[in-house]
Amino acid sequence: MSIINTLTKGWLFRIFTALLLLTAIVFSFFWDTSEKQSTYGVAILILFINFYLLGLVGYRVALLTQHTMAKVIPDYYLQLKGAVKKILLFSLLTTLTLLPNVTMMLGTMTWLLVIFLFLAISYLQPSVWLVFSASIFAVTFSSFDFTLAETNYWLWQVPAYCLPVFGFISYQVINRLDRFKMRPELKVRYSTYSGLSMSSSFNSIDKMPEKARPKLQQWIIDNNLVMFRKLLRSDKKISKLTLVDIASSGVNRFGKASFFGWSTTVALFCLYQHFFPLSTNTADDFYMMFFAMFSVGINAMGSTISFFTLNERKEYLARLRLMPLFNNEQEFSRLVLKVFFINQGKLLLFTLVSSTLVISMVWSDPTKLLVNTLVINTVSFCFFSALVLFGLHTKKQVKTIIMVIMMILFILLIPVAVISYKENIHLLISNTTQGVMVIGFVLLMLALAKWKFKVPSWQKLS
Amino acid sequence: MxxxxxxxxxxxxxxxxxxxxxxxxxxxxxxxxxxxxxxxxxxxxxxxxxxxxxxxxxxxxxxxxxxxxxxxxxxxxxxxxxxxxxxxxxxxxxxxxxxxxxxxxxxxxxxxxxxxxxxxxxxxxxxxxxxxxxxxxxxxxxxxxxxxxxxxxxxxxxxxxxxxxxxxxxxxxxxxxxxxxxxxxxxxxxxxxxxxxxxxxxxxxxxxxxxxxxLDNVKENVVKVSVISDQPNKITIPYAINTFQDNHQVNGVVTQVDLQWKKELESQGHQVDITPMSLEDIFLELTA
The missing domain is CATH 3.40.50.300 (P-loop containing nucleotide triphosphate hydrolases)
Structure with missing residues (x-):
């Protein structure tokens, strides 16, 4: 297998990148590129695609530079550097979709190189991600107009002139890949992230040594699970439901700290909005996009985590159900189901409460948006929960299918949220939405019926 | 029991x-x-x-x-x-x-x-x-x-x-x-x-x-049997799971020693040797 194949391994990753690129090409054809806003849309999409591509490939590059056999394999670094150069070149070529706007194309190329350099630094010093996230947050939700001539100058023209400088720096960085020195704990962490598979990453985090986890992540994990620990350290009798909840919880569990973190984000969101109210349509769109991703994303993330944790724990749960505490298999399955719905319910409630808060702070006429958000979240709750229940019930290993469907649903629900807002559509009274809601509800009922009438298969899946 | x-x-x-x-x-x-x-x-x-x-x-x-x-x-x-x-x-x-x-x-x-x-x-x-x-x-x-x-x-x-x-x-x-x-x-x-x-x-x-x-029975019964004979082709070891011939010697691993057969061969002038095996060897022979 060539190094390029190793770096880009994973059909899901390749398909996702190809799909995004295709979207960018389609947009560049159909959008009126004489309109600045449309060109910006394509440029931002290009940057996003490459951030994803370079980010994931970068974890593998970082790991390959630390390969123990690197020093004894002939031409190892030469080939690795060659592969990185080719991938970076491919990444830069995606900016061709911005033609005939040459300034914008060159400016985007520079931004791509900035992303590349940022990622290279982040693999050595992950704390730069905090600075990055804060900057993105500030820029994305700032009320400045992206379409102004002055913004255009600083955002694209100046970077376009800087391309040779960043090109030279990037080239030098690639040529020095063999001097890359990484902390051992980062190596363990990156081997988890570089799987490029959601399921393997979720489950590997569970098995990752504590020292390899980022401190913030460890703090969140500890605090998410602290109530279980306290309970186990006390001499109190623990209910069957809680015992099943403990057994079904991985380090990815959404708990106190996660909800605190998300609440803080929501509060920051509201505060920011209070001091820098939306003034332009562009900012409004960004806000809307982020908000849709936030609410649907939390539901999707919660369902995905529940699914992968339970799916990975099947054999453990199979043993647990044999414990004398449970009268029969049906009782155990009912408890697992109950735990799942309690956790899903908490997520849904949190999403709805925070959505209501944000919507009433940001938008002046929030009623329709509130109802739409409620509809979208209910639909996502039904579909995601049904998928998880079907996936867990079956004897076959269906984690990839479940993940793909969840991802598609997630991607579909975001434009639905944005379009319904922009086009002033009432989702609750739309026939299509009503149909989708009925389908979601029926699917959920079918999944529940399946669990009720047939005990799920807890056997380990290969 | x-x-x-x-x-x-x-x-x-x-x-x-x-x-x-x-x-x-x-x-x-x-x-x-x-x-x-x-x-x-x-x-x-x-x-x-x-x-x-x-x-x-x-x-x-x-x-x-x-x-x-x-x-x-x-x-x-x-x-x-x-x-x-x-x-x-x-x-x-x-x-x-x-x-x-x-x-x-x-x-x-x-x-x-x-x-x-x-x-x-x-x-x-x-x-x-x-x-x-x-x-x-x-x-x-x-x-x-x-x-x-x-x-x-x-x-x-x-x-x-x-x-x-x-x-x-x-x-x-x-x-x-x-x-x-x-x-x-x-x-x-x-x-x-x-x-x-x-x-x-x-x-x-x-x-x-x-x-x-x-365990004792296994070690006692599953043994290596060697027969030295002028006509090795005519020797068949009972209960053998595998046999092989080496010049005048026929070797085999048996799951049970047929004492009657042993006595008969010895009375005909053949030499029959029985060698105990380690459990590891027994396992390897039985699963070969």
Whole structure:
């Protein structure tokens, strides 16, 4: 297998990148590129695609530079550097979709190189991600107009002139890949992230040594699970439901700290909005996009985590159900189901409460948006929960299918949220939405019926 | 003696690979059985099917007198199991994990747990994710013994232990085996471990228990037989699982020595030698 194949391994990753690129090409054809806003849309999409591509490939590059056999394999670094150069070149070529706007194309190329350099630094010093996230947050939700001539100058023209400088720096960085020195704990962490598979990453985090986890992540994990620990350290009798909840919880569990973190984000969101109210349509769109991703994303993330944790724990749960505490298999399955719905319910409630808060702070006429958000979240709750229940019930290993469907649903629900807002559509009274809601509800009922009438298969899946 | 486990026509396959094929096996109370099998022979599959952790495709298993698919709480409380892989909850400390597991059983021997913890020098404040593989394995063994089960099933329990840990674990099994009511099954690759503690040996090969007998009987019966003769082509060794000829000598491994046949050959002037074999060699011959 060539190094390029190793770096880009994973059909899901390749398909996702190809799909995004295709979207960018389609947009560049159909959008009126004489309109600045449309060109910006394509440029931002290009940057996003490459951030994803370079980010994931970068974890593998970082790991390959630390390969123990690197020093004894002939031409190892030469080939690795060659592969990185080719991938970076491919990444830069995606900016061709911005033609005939040459300034914008060159400016985007520079931004791509900035992303590349940022990622290279982040693999050595992950704390730069905090600075990055804060900057993105500030820029994305700032009320400045992206379409102004002055913004255009600083955002694209100046970077376009800087391309040779960043090109030279990037080239030098690639040529020095063999001097890359990484902390051992980062190596363990990156081997988890570089799987490029959601399921393997979720489950590997569970098995990752504590020292390899980022401190913030460890703090969140500890605090998410602290109530279980306290309970186990006390001499109190623990209910069957809680015992099943403990057994079904991985380090990815959404708990106190996660909800605190998300609440803080929501509060920051509201505060920011209070001091820098939306003034332009562009900012409004960004806000809307982020908000849709936030609410649907939390539901999707919660369902995905529940699914992968339970799916990975099947054999453990199979043993647990044999414990004398449970009268029969049906009782155990009912408890697992109950735990799942309690956790899903908490997520849904949190999403709805925070959505209501944000919507009433940001938008002046929030009623329709509130109802739409409620509809979208209910639909996502039904579909995601049904998928998880079907996936867990079956004897076959269906984690990839479940993940793909969840991802598609997630991607579909975001434009639905944005379009319904922009086009002033009432989702609750739309026939299509009503149909989708009925389908979601029926699917959920079918999944529940399946669990009720047939005990799920807890056997380990290969 | 009562039958603890009765297996009848048990079959299990993964995709197209048949792992267990109409396997029949009967285990009596008080048996301490070493289950031997090559890698991938299906030892873990068999154990998981016995406990209904990973149900079989067909066949039936009776555990302590009950169908393994509908075990009562009382019967479940009499079973202890150590899986091959430690998949315990990683984020709990050993102390918390013990407390967690304790909740599932009506009877729990705290002093036994404390004694093993101290003897095996396990830091109970460490999380499971912080323990070494061997330490983690020891915790699993403690958890399996804490409720003092009558039937204990260990799936390669000593594989991750260092020599001292293995010896200690085997000592614990010997102590348990002293109680005639306890039935122990442990799968292993390490034949020396088996010889130390087991009173019976079962060999799993090609989806079936191809050999199951008292350890002493196995060592006494499965031997190497050599016959020196001028007409080696005419010699057929009874009960031989494989034979090969080397000039005037015919060699073979038999599952049983036919003394009558031996006497007859010797009376005809042939020389018949019987050489005992190590358990490891027996295993290799039986599964060749």
């Amino acid at each position: 009562t039958t603890t486990i009765q297996i009848s026509k048990l079959s299990k396959s993964y995709k197209k690979q048949q792992v267990l094929t109409e396997l029949d096996w009967s285990i009596k109370q008080g048996d301490v059985i070493g289950l031997l099998g090559k890698n991938g022979a299906g030892k873990s599959t068999l154990i998981n099917a016995i406990l209904n952790i990973n149900p079989a495709d067909s066949g039936s298993v009776s555990l302590l007198g009950e169908d393994n698919k509908v075990l009562t709480s009382a019967t479940k409380a009499r079973i202890g199991y150590v899986p091959q892989q430690n998949d315990e909850i990683t984020w709990l400390t050993v102390k918390e994990l013990i407390q967690f597991k304790k909740q599932f059983y009506a009877h729990w021997n705290d002093s036994k747990v404390a004694e093993l913890i101290s003897r095996w020098e396990i830091d109970t404040n460490k999380k499971m994710s912080e323990l070494s593989v061997g330490q983690g394995q020891r915790v699993l063994i403690i958890l399996a013994l804490a409720h003092e089960p009558d039937l204990m099933i260990f799936d390669e329990p000593a594989a991750a232990l260092d020599p001292a840990g293995r010896r200690d674990f085997l000592k614990e099994i010997v102590n348990l085996a002293a109680d005639e009511n306890k039935t122990i099954i442990f799968s292993t690759h390490i034949t020396t471990d088996l010889e130390r503690v087991a009173n019976k040996v079962a060999i799993l090969h090609q989806g079936k228990i191809c050999h199951f007998d008292d």
